[in-house]
Amino acid sequence: MAPGTRVGLGLSFFVLFTALWAAVTLGGLVPPNFLADPFTMVKSGWVLLTEMGFGWDIAMTVWRVVGGFVIAAAIALPLGVLMGAYKPVEAFFEPFISFARYLPASAFIPLLILWAGIGESQKLAVIFIGSFFQLVLMIAVTVGNTRKDLVEAAYTLGCSDASIVKRVLIRGAAPEICEILRMVLGWAWTYVIVAELIGASSGIGHMITDSQALLATDNIIFGIIVIGLIGLLSDLGFKWLNRSLFPWAQLGR
Amino acid sequence: MNTASSLHMTSTSPILSIQGVSRSFAANTGAAPTVALQATSLDVAENDFITILGPSGCGKSTLLRIVAGLDQQSSGQVLLDGRAITGPGADRGMVFQSYTLFPWLSVRDNVCFGLNERGMPRAQQLEVAQGFIQKVGLVGFEHHYPKQLSGGMQQRTAIARALANGPRMLLMDEPFGALDHQTRELMQELLLGIWEAERKTVLFVTHDIDEAVFMGSRVLVMSARPGRIKLDRHVPIPHPRSYAIKTTPAFMELKAELTEQVRAEVLAAQAAMA
Numbered sequence: 001m002a003p004g005t006r007v008g009l010g011l012s013f014f015v016l017f018t019a020l021w022a023a024v025t026l027g028g029l030v031p032p033n034f035l036a037d038p039f040t041m042v043k044s045g046w047v048l049l050t051e052m053g054f055g056w057d058i059a060m061t062v063w064r065v066v067g068g069f070v071i072a073a074a075i076a077l078p079l080g081v082l083m084g085a086y087k088p089v090e091a092f093f094e095p096f097i098s099f100a101r102y103l104p105a106s107a108f109i110p111l112l113i114l115w116a117g118i119g120e121s122q123k124l125a126v127i128f129i130g131s132f133f134q135l136v137l138m139i140a141v142t143v144g145n146t147r148k149d150l151v152e153a154a155y156t157l158g159c160s161d162a163s164i165v166k167r168v169l170i171r172g173a174a175p176e177i178c179e180i181l182r183m184v185l186g187w188a189w190t191y192v193i194v195a196e197l198i199g200a201s202s203g204i205g206h207m208i209t210d211s212q213a214l215l216a217t218d219n220i221i222f223g224i225i226v227i228g229l230i231g232l233l234s235d236l237g238f239k240w241l242n243r244s245l246f247p248w249a250q251l252g253r
Numbered sequence: 254m255n256t257a258s259s260l261h262m263t264s265t266s267p268i269l270s271i272q273g274v275s276r277s278f279a280a281n282t283g284a285a286p287t288v289a290l291q292a293t294s295l296d297v298a299e300n301d302f303i304t305i306l307g308p309s310g311c312g313k314s315t316l317l318r319i320v321a322g323l324d325q326q327s328s329g330q331v332l333l334d335g336r337a338i339t340g341p342g343a344d345r346g347m348v349f350q351s352y353t354l355f356p357w358l359s360v361r362d363n364v365c366f367g368l369n370e371r372g373m374p375r376a377q378q379l380e381v382a383q384g385f386i387q388k389v390g391l392v393g394f395e396h397h398y399p400k401q402l403s404g405g406m407q408q409r410t411a412i413a414r415a416l417a418n419g420p421r422m423l424l425m426d427e428p429f430g431a432l433d434h435q436t437r438e439l440m441q442e443l444l445l446g447i448w449e450a451e452r453k454t455v456l457f458v459t460h461d462i463d464e465a466v467f468m469g470s471r472v473l474v475m476s477a478r479p480g481r482i483k484l485d486r487h488v489p490i491p492h493p494r495s496y497a498i499k500t501t502p503a504f505m506e507l508k509a510e511l512t513e514q515v516r517a518e519v520l521a522a523q524a525a526m527a
Binding site for chain 1: 321322323340341342343345346347349351353355356357358366367370371398400401411414415418424
């Protein structure tokens with residue numbers, strides 16, 4: 001399929017979706033306190049951004065997601081690689097992490113408030129818990145799935161264990177690790193909003209809670225759409241990064 | 254002492270000495286372990302090109318992998334230049350049947366891989382790599398990634414990668430097994446030409462009798478599982494060899510004998526399976 005057609009088709013569904021939304025809201029099928037129409041939403045969004053300092057909320061939320069995620073990734077990367085490379089390390093950590101990843105991050109919020117208060121460290125901790133265990137497991141599996149014959153070839157070329165990890169396991173798994181980071185970052189966005197619904201004085205989630213009290217569906221929808229747009233941008237960014245860092249992985253697809 | 258080693262005893266000490274090497278695999282609890290390779294002894298002289306023939310599952314790849322250090326023998330020992338082999342190393346280059354180029358590296362960086370590992374300066378790496386890229390006829394493809402190459406070109410790169418590392422011996426496990434017939438014949442000539450120029454010691458596993466006779470200065474036939482060396486023949490055809498020798502009487506005669514021997518083992522292997 002030509003890239004132009006692809007983009008065109010993708011965009012046309014956005015248009016169709018908005019048209020349907022406009023039809024049901026402006027046509028009076030759905031009352032505005034249930035669902036605002038697109039034009040009101042855009043107008044309210046503009047007011048939010050220009051008069052209510054919503055830009056600051058967005059910045060806070062982005063910082064929380066990125067901060068918590070970077071901390072999680074910084075620890076998950078070396079641990080995941082070690083688990084994928086060394087069976088005893090995997091045997092030691094894997095059962096616990098498999099258990100821990102089913103612990104819902106949002107259920108920790110009351111505990112985290114108790115431990116860390118309602119400040120930024122609590123928000124970062126929610127993101128950390130939500131993404132760390134997933135990252136470790138997925139990275140470990142990817143690294144562990146490195147082709148055995150490539151490892152053997154590297155050994156016959158004189159590699160030590162350490163350079164097998166560095167020059168074969170990490171290099172070979174890098175594009176997939178990048179893809180894992182992209183996916184888990186997407187999940188981190190769902191945790192941050194939950195964290196901000198409780199005990200926050202800023203952030204997109206906080207704005208949504210405030211709007212709930214006023215039945216301001218236009219503001220709520222605007223908040224949701226902003227999250228969607230930021231998610232889309234970070235997705236595209238990761239895809240672009242992956243393509244430019246690992247052109248070899250795109251071959252033969 | 255078996256005939257294999259006594260026939261080819263030379264005055265100089267062998268480069269590789271395989272002494273009573275066997276390999277068995279642990280079976281499920283209770284059952285006796287599966288013997289893949291019976292105690293095998295073999296001396297390989299410097300500059301020899303030894304081809305190893307045998308039915309599938311006869312342990313010929315196992316033997317090669319033990320020499321490479323990628324598999325551990327159950328008994329016996331392998332000596333390279335008199336020193337026991339305990340694991341894989343750069344002194345034994347290997348070319349596999351599967352395509353094992355690193356997909357994230359260009360042809361040139363694949364060939365540099367081993368040189369890089371031992372810390373050779375980049376400029377020198379490139380010089381060595383270029384020489385071998387030229388020998389395998391891949392000039393102009395230095396910056397291609399493996400996925401952009403045909404199977405034959407990938408195996409040529411793999412040969413260059415192994416040779417560039419300057420190993421004492423080259424171990425080849427059916428390196429042309431996945432290639433089509435025409436490509437395979439061209440690759441045989443290419444490798445033979447390189448061998449005639451470099452005189453590397455080679456152990457070459459194959460199931461193709463033509464290939465074994467054409468390439469080898471010495472052909473071994475292995476028996477059906479559990480494998481052992483049942484035949485050891487010097488190939489009485491002088492070097493340099495061109496593809497035209499495949500129709501000479503000396504070639505045909507040896508091929509006929511080996512065909513009989515291998516066929517008997519394949520039948521034995523099939524009978525054992527049934």
